[in-house]
Amino acid sequence: MTPEYPLTRDLVFVGGGHTHALVLRMWGMSPLHGARLTVINPGPTAPYSGMLPGFVAGHYDRDALDIDLVKLARFAGARVILGTVDRIDPVAKTVHVPGRPPIGYDICSVDVGITSEMPALPGFADHGTPAKPLGTFATRWAAYRDGNGPASVAVIGAGVAGVELALAMAFALKTRRRPAQVHLVEAATALSVLGAKPRARLLQAMAELNVTLHENARIDRVTATGLELAGGQVIEAGFVTGAAGTRPHGWIAGCGLDLQDGFIKVNARLQSSAPDVFATGDCAHMTHAPRPKAGVFAVRQAPVLLANLRAALAGTDWQDYQPQADYLKLISMGDKTALAEKQGLPLSGALMWRWKDWIDQRFMQKFRDLPVMKGPDLTKLRAKGDEALHKPLCTGCGSKVGRGALAAAVADLPRPRPDVTPLPGDDAALLVMGDTRQVLTTDHLSAVTADPALMARIAAVHALGDVWAMGAAPQAALAQIVLPRMSADLQQRTLSEIMAVAGEVMADAGAQIVGGHTTMGAGMTIGFSITGLLERDPITLAGARPGDALILTKPIGTGVVLAAEMAGQARGADVAACFANMSLAQGNAARILSQAHAMTDVTGFGLAGHLQGICAASGVGAEIAVDAIPVLPGARALSDSGVASSLYPDNRALVPGVIEEARTRLLFDPQTCGGLLAVVDAGQAAILKDKLKIAGYDAAIIGKITPDVGQVSIV
Incomplete structure (x- = not known):
């Protein structure tokens, strides 16, 4: 990302909650020039809690829940840091993420939601799964839901969230024809925040799905087989989750900000006790207008937060956030029915579900349909030339000059020093x-x-x-x-x-x-x-011998993933996997392969181009088993859809003997921090591959050296 204006102020978003997601989208539509945005989040996506019960019940797939923060950040012109914040220092004005240097800020905004962890409940940390954060819960529930045999579930907490989860779980297990026991355990009275009529309707829905409600039940401990209640009663459960109340993240307490029950106190401008730190969503407590934790407030805070961030950064007008006195509650009931409640008046049925689904899908659609980066206007008068040069230039090794141009430029350089030996290709x-x-x-x-x-x-x-x-x-x-x-x-x-x-x-x-x-x-x-x-x-390129084996230490595909990310087409999870692959150092791999006959790192010229270099220097040929080559997540699908790096045509020309088809395109993909391509003794190849696997490399034997000079063939 190349800024059009000099960068002068740092705005750091801690967390990818609903408010921040909306602000990022609005920022992308109308950015404040000169401000550098940073988004820090544990993972590349942020789950939307409104659709969680639908996912649990099986009405939505996993991807439907997720806001792709990597795509959203690209649209907003923000940098993404994938990591979990453990401290904000409002004096030094830094945000701390374990494993990396502190991130400085001029303005910071916090939107990290809440957690359903229960550290005070013995055994929960070892045997329970909190409903929030949603990512881990969704993964574990999907695995349990899709299992076999009888199922048993216990949900701790019979507020609205707990009832929604219990109903959704009961419905999901029923549709999979698994005999199931679903228990809902509450220390006081279930659904105490609702009026009598909506409460009665939800209790009826629980009865219809055979959810067993335990009210005024105190839990002594969570075990590997379920719950032990005060008085000796045991509830057997293979899956235990918690939705009892709302808890702030523990690290917030160490930030030196004024808190209310662990939540960050904010004024009407959404500012904390440190004026350059804002907080919003469920992690914040509005001192001027206390309200329960509900997504509707987070959504409506977004335009006010955006206005006030601009005010703090650029001196524009401030705004106050005034929440509504009451709000509409739309509560899922397991199957595709829902309860709508406001001011104690309930409506329920399939129509209410369709209404809720429409609201949720409309919200998520804001993040699914982000504008794609546009190229230059090629209709304007311009000098003749290669049309490909007008496409956005890839980054990393995809932006390098082709091998032909480089070789020609250095071919005639003088070689006066006997103590310096150029190693062409290396x-x-x-x-x-x-x-x-x-x-x-x-x-x-x-x-x-x-x-x-x-x-x-x-x-x-x-x-x-x-x-x-x-x-x-x-x-x-x-x-x-x-x-x-x-x-x-x-x-x-x-x-x-x-x-x-x-x-x-x-x-x-x-x-x-x-x-x-x-x-x-x-x-x-x-x-x-x-x-x-x-x-x-x-170890140079010139040592390969016919019969030797080819080992590759990393998957390929970085060029196509990075090209797609630039265009807003790559999934955030695939981009994160690509970054993790590039960040893996290869010192240990090099030591394991220290007896290689020839070796190179696969970078800008692609796997086929670098292999061609070995063949040319060694006077041999090679045979590649394409299906054995490890590939990064998402890379093959992106390549099949037509995504390619700007260096792809040059790389393709390096190896004219390889037929271009779907399964060979990634051979010409320029790699950034690509793997080591090693030529080793065939008798040692399997042993070396196993050693590389143990050392943490996704290594594979991908072919062999042949006596056919200069010929690279595909099998």
């Missing part, structure tokens, strides 16, 4: 100084993510790839960093994140960052020049 040189042998390499990447810390990790792992591929031990590194135009404060924050993570990656690899160079430019680019020490001759 992107490095061998330096010989007496008995010391050293490799020198450099690499840099245009940003594949707007998160400086994650980008630093990816760039460092990527640059180390050439050193590892040649069997060298990383030694020293120089950093080259280009930042987009930003204020001095943001420069300091950004460089601190980059250098902290880059230094960690290099230190883990055994190297030290000894200096570097920084400048500002059109967008963020991070690169490193690295030296490595050799105890033996380097």
Whole structure:
């Protein structure tokens, strides 16, 4: 993402709750230039709680619940940090996520919802599943629901949420024809927040679905087989969940903000006791107008929060949020019926379900139909040239210059020094100084993510790839960093994140960052020049022998996933998996493959292009078993739909002998932080693959070397 205006202020969203999701969508429609947005969330999606009972009952699939925060952030021009916040420091103005440097802010907004965890109830942490956060609950329930044999469920808490869950679970198990016992346990009176008529209708619905209600029942402990109640009664249950009340996340208590029962106190402007920290949704307590925890308030807070964030950042007018006195409650009843209640007047039936479903689907549709990034207007008068050049340029290795242009540019360079041996195709040189042998390499990447810390990790792992591929031990590194135009404060924050993570990656690899160079430019680019020490001759491209096996240490597909992410087409979960794959360092893999006959890291020229390089240098051919090649989640489907990196045509031209078809397209996909492609003795291949698997690599034997010089064939 290249900002059009200099960045001057940091706005950090902690959590991807409903209010924040709506604000991000509105921000994308009309951004505040100069503000850098950051969204921090434990995962790439944020579940919509309004559709949870429908999912539990089986009316919606899992994806229907999720707001894709990665796509939404791309639309809003925000960077995404996937991690769980454990502290906000309003004095230092930093947000803390374990495993990464602190994230600085000028303005911070918190929307993390609530939790249904019950730390005070013995055994619940070990044997129970809280209904919130929704992600873990949804996964565990789906696995239990789809099992076999008799089922037994216990729901703790008979408020509206607990009743909805119990009814949905009973209906789901009934439709799967599983004999089931569903228990709803309440320490006081069930549905005490409702009037007599709506309460009676829901009690009737529970009776119709054979949900057993236990009122005024105190639980002593949760066990592996169910619940033990005070007085000795035992309720057998294979799945125990909790929806008893609303609890704040524990880490909020350590932030130094004024709290009410653990929730962040906010005024009518949604500001906390620290004026530059806002809070909204269920994690906030409105001191000027206390209300129960309900999604309707979070949704209606969104335009006020947006206005006040703009006021804090740019000095525009402030707004006050005044919640309505009463609100419509739409309560699922297991099957496709629902109860509507307002001011004590209930209506129930299939029509109410359709009404609820329409409201929920309309809300989610706001995030499913985000505008896709538009390319340039090619109808305007322009100089003749390649139409492909007018498409958005990919990032990472997808933005690199093709191999042909690079080879031609360096072909005639002088070679005056006997102690310097260029290694064409290995992107490095061998330096010989007496008995010391050293490799020198450099690499840099245009940003594949707007998160400086994650980008630093990816760039460092990527640059180390050439050193590892040649069997060298990383030694020293120089950093080259280009930042987009930003204020001095943001420069300091950004460089601190980059250098902290880059230094960690290099230190883990055994190297030290000894200096570097920084400048500002059109967008963020991070690169490193690295030296490595050799105890033996380097592993190059020129050592493959007929009969050798080919091992690949990582799945392919980063180019197509990143291209799709730029266009807002990739699923957030697939993007997260791609980032995790790129972040995996390969020092251990290189040590396992230290006796390889030839090796390279698979990067910009794609798997087929890098294999062609080995064949050309070694005077051999190769045979690839396409179906054996590991592929990143989502990459094949995206490729089949026509998504391709901007470097794809150049890579395709490198290996003309391979027929282009659906199953071979990913062979030409440029990789960022791709795997090591190693040529090993065939008798050792299976052992080496197993060692790589144990070390955490998704490695595979993907083919063999043949005597057919220069020929790459597919099987």
